[in-house]
Amino acid sequence: MNICVFGIGYVGLSASICLAKLGHNIICIDKDFKKINNLKNGVIPIFEPKIKELIKENKDKLTFETSLDKNLQNIDIYIIAVGTPTKDNGEVDVKSIYEVIDTIINNATKNSIIINKSTVPIGFNNKLQDYINTKTSLKLDVISNPEFLRQGSAIDDFLNPERIILGYNSDFALKKVLEMYKPMQLKEEQIITTDLNSSEMIKYASNSFLALKISFINEISKLCEKTNANIEQVKKGLMSDSRIGKKFLNCGIGYGGSCFPKDTKALVNIAKNHNIELKTIKSAIEANEAQIDYFLQKILSFYKENISNKTFALLGLAFKPNTNDLREAPSIKLINKLATLGANIIAYDPKARYDKVKQLNNIAQIFDNADCLIIATEWDEFKDIDIKLFKKLKDKVIFDGRNIFKNRNLEEYGLKYFCVGKNE
Numbered sequence: 001m002n003i004c005v006f007g008i009g010y011v012g013l014s015a016s017i018c019l020a021k022l023g024h025n026i027i028c029i030d031k032d033f034k035k036i037n038n039l040k041n042g043v044i045p046i047f048e049p050k051i052k053e054l055i056k057e058n059k060d061k062l063t064f065e066t067s068l069d070k071n072l073q074n075i076d077i078y079i080i081a082v083g084t085p086t087k088d089n090g091e092v093d094v095k096s097i098y099e100v101i102d103t104i105i106n107n108a109t110k111n112s113i114i115i116n117k118s119t120v121p122i123g124f125n126n127k128l129q130d131y132i133n134t135k136t137s138l139k140l141d142v143i144s145n146p147e148f149l150r151q152g153s154a155i156d157d158f159l160n161p162e163r164i165i166l167g168y169n170s171d172f173a174l175k176k177v178l179e180m181y182k183p184m185q186l187k188e189e190q191i192i193t194t195d196l197n198s199s200e201m202i203k204y205a206s207n208s209f210l211a212l213k214i215s216f217i218n219e220i221s222k223l224c225e226k227t228n229a230n231i232e233q234v235k236k237g238l239m240s241d242s243r244i245g246k247k248f249l250n251c252g253i254g255y256g257g258s259c260f261p262k263d264t265k266a267l268v269n270i271a272k273n274h275n276i277e278l279k280t281i282k283s284a285i286e287a288n289e290a291q292i293d294y295f296l297q298k299i300l301s302f303y304k305e306n307i308s309n310k311t312f313a314l315l316g317l318a319f320k321p322n323t324n325d326l327r328e329a330p331s332i333k334l335i336n337k338l339a340t341l342g343a344n345i346i347a348y349d350p351k352a353r354y355d356k357v358k359q360l361n362n363i364a365q366i367f368d369n370a371d372c373l374i375i376a377t378e379w380d381e382f383k384d385i386d387i388k389l390f391k392k393l394k395d396k397v398i399f400d401g402r403n404i405f406k407n408r409n410l411e412e413y414g415l416k417y418f419c420v421g422k423n424e
């Protein structure tokens with residue numbers, strides 16, 4: 001099939017590459033000239049495992065453009081994957097989607113379908129369909145197909161999805177989208193069809209529920225510290241109950257990224273517009289914001305509220321491992337708070353770059369003049385670090401925001417170790 005993908009961010013790029021791998025011809029469109037030019041020259045705008053290799057393998061099936069040219073005809077499917085940021089007033093900004101739709105309407109030459117992967121307020125795709133129907137006599141049917149891939153495992157998630165949600169109100173559109181996914185040989189139970197509104201709700205509800213789980217475990221971990229319980233043991237007990245599940249129960253310094261913070265706030269706002277107060281989600285947001293302050297307070301208590309001129313070695317900038325993305329990263333919030341209190345910070349991250357902090361490319365060197373260590377992201381590389389390096393820390397103290405050294409006997413090295421949810 002000839003597929004045109006609009007918006008070459010994480011979702012758009014991963015989807016394009018995977019669909020090319022499945023045998024389709026993909027035209028990737030993004031108005032960011034620099035990004036497209038780089039992609040044409042094999043320069044990938046993000047760090048994401050497997051992307052580079054897959055682009056190389058499928059380069060004959062991938063075309064990168066900044067606009068939908070009249071020459072690019074005969075499109076079977078259009079996919080929208082543009083950003084839908086949250087505005088200051090909490091509303092979802094859908095402007096970019098309308099821009100794409102107008103482009104499609106102005107260029108389409110035959111009946112086809114529009115798959116919307118962008119996260120949109122509940123009811124939006126129905127409105128979009130009405131808008132399209134008033135502007136063209138062609139049949140351009142909208143499918144809501146929210147994306148659940150995670151950064152750091154985007155390719156594997158796209159190619160091996162636990163489920164594909166297809167919100168639709170046209171059999172023609174459903175048939176076409178199933179044809180597109182056919183090479184994935186999905187089992188029947190992996191495909192969930194719904195109406196458009198329910199599909200949109202599934203995306204917001206999924207992300208909000210996961211955010212809720214993280215805030216829940218973070219709050220329980222705080223209480224573990226006060227009651228001398230151990231969050232790792234508590235977690236084991238919780239996870240053995242299949243109703244609770246084994247995933248998204250890692251406590252830490254809070255969730256970040258491009259989805260959870262944005263989507264939870266958007267859902268609260270959508271509910272507010274319907275006179276519903278989503279108390280659980282509101283609390284999850286609040287708890288997440290408080291978590292970084294809680295962790296900071298551990299550091300301040302150790303230093304008796306005075307960290308001015310202390311030098312902190314910091315491991316991990318990205319909001320999670322295996323990505324170079326800094327959006328809403330808890331590390332950045334922590335760095336800003338530490339810097340305001342007069343601390344010096346020397347950071348190391350395998351892939352992420354943050355220009356407002358001193359950063360070294362050699363992990364061992366950040367220990368040279370450091371008083372203490374903070375761990376903000378759980379990259380595998382950090383788990384394998386030579387513990388002897390910690391001896392260089394002048395104050396012999398480690399604040400582990402991701403509990404990666406919880407099972408190492410750091411006291412043996414004369415180190416004081418603080419993690420989350422467990423008293424040492």
Ligand code: UDX
Pocket residue numbers: 147148149150151152207210214247248249250251252253254255256257258259260319320
């Ligand atoms: C998320 C959703 O998982 C994905 O389905 C959706 O498409 C986009 O948003 P992503 O933001 O890439 O994916 O990462 P995810 O692995 O979900 O982690 C989000 C944040 O939660 C990270 O900051 C991570 O560190 C934090 N997290 C995750 C925890 O603090 N504890 C956990 O147990 C899991």
